[in-house]
Amino acid sequence: MEFSxxxxxxNECLEGLAIDPTGTYLDGTAGGGGHSSEIAKRLTTGxxxxxxxxxxxxxAAGKALQGLPATLVKxxxxxxxxxLQGLGIYQINxxxxxxxxxxxxxxxASRGFSYRADAPLDMRMSQSGPTAADLVNTASREELARILREYGEEPYAWAIAGKIVQRREQEPFATTLQLADTIASALPPAVRRKDKNPSRRSFQALRIAVNSELDVLSQGMEEIFDMLAPGGRFAIITFHSLEDRLVKNKFRQWATACTCPPEYPVCVCGGKAKGTLITRKPIEATAEELEYNRRSRSAKLRVIEKN
Ligand SMILES: C[S@@+](CC[C@H](N)C(=O)[O-])C[C@H]1O[C@@H](n2cnc3c(N)ncnc32)[C@H](O)[C@@H]1O
Structure with a gap:
């Protein structure tokens, strides 16, 4: 399948990164190599x-990065x-x-991320470990409801979790459409009629859980920020409010000098900010980009510079 x-x-990312052609850069999410190749093209000895x-x-990224000064790691x-250290790199720009x-x-469709096409209920980005089917077939109603509520902000989480548990007693879930049908059947008819994609929130929630996306993001941000050289920039694009909140709060924490509890009348920690916010408000797609790239609709870019 062609990678599109x-x-x-x-452009906003490239500008935010303020690329030094001699520097060392990390793209933690290569995907099709779109951002990576544009970064690599701007490097000389970097x-x-x-x-x-x-x-x-x-x-796919390997093809996009051919002939460019880039190394891929799965x-x-x-x-x-x-x-990075495995490649002898101890600091990045x-x-x-x-x-x-x-x-x-x-x-x-075969990856099982979409509720629009019938496919094995998979959703694993790494193609290893437990699948979404494993999760919905084994988690308790309480756990499923928590996942749907916390990661999908799904108002009918408890009802959907109940239907899932009921249905899997007859036959375990194997496909995306079995799950989509079960989700729809848990919603009041008026909601089902109004909401064009009643499975959207639940599928997002399960994907986040299957890939431990929020835990991984918290840990990854710390590791990457630690590796940055002073003056190095860290740019993150998020696509939903849970991710954006994590990034916003972490960037704010790094950009805050004093870590004393708010009730202290004066600062006793003498703390120094670890970073400076480059974007006070997140950057969003322009009207022009929205026209040709649907995925940019919910994108938010935040950038911080290490002090
Ligand atoms: C939105 S796409 C990136 C697209 C890329 N910037 C481009 O221009 O082609 C996200 C990619 O990040 C990968 N990904 C998501 N979370 C990851 C993680 N925690 N570690 C490594 N890769 C991850 C996914 O597998 C996917 O290929």
Missing amino acids: HIPVLL RLVSLDQDPDAIE TNFCNARSA GALLDLGVSSHQLDD
Whole structure:
């Protein structure tokens, strides 16, 4: 299958990273290599390391990066430090994360990310470990409801979790459409009629859980920020409010000098800010980009510079 993915907020990322042609850069989410190749093209004696946990993405990015000063590593970006150190790199001048799934992963029905096409209920970016089917067939109603509520902000989480548990007693879930039908059957008819994609929130929630996306993001941000040289930039594109909140709060924490509890009348920690916010408000796609790239609709870019 051809890998088609238009890089989101490309110019804004390149500008945010303020690329030094002699520097060392990390792209933690290579995907189809769209951002990676544009970064690598701007390097002279510099070098790019691109990571992705999906073997299909590594293959596609490999093609896009041919002849460019870039090295690909198949790993999760929460292992960024050991991936870089394995290449003899102990400091980087900038890093990018373009989170979530690629258009390719969504469009390839066999990956099981989409509720629009019937396919095995998989959703694993790395193509290893427990699948979404394993999760919905084994988790308790309470756990499923928590996942749907926390990661999908699904108002009918408890009802949907109940239907899932009921249905799997007759036959375990194997496909995306079995799950989509079960989700729809748990919703009040008026909601079902009004909401064009009643499975959207639940599918997002299960994908986040299957790939431990929020834990991985927290750990990855710390590892990557640690590796940045002073003056190095860290740019992150998020696609939903849970991710964006994590990034916003972490960037704010790094950009805050004092870490004393708010009730202290004066600062006793003498803390220094670790970073400076380059974007106070997130950058979003322009009207022009929205026209040709649907994926940019919910994208938010935040950038911080290490002090
Ligand atoms: C939105 S796409 C990136 C697209 C890329 N920027 C481009 O222009 O082609 C996200 C990619 O990141 C990968 N990914 C998501 N989370 C990851 C993680 N924790 N570690 C490594 N790769 C991850 C996915 O497999 C997917 O290929």
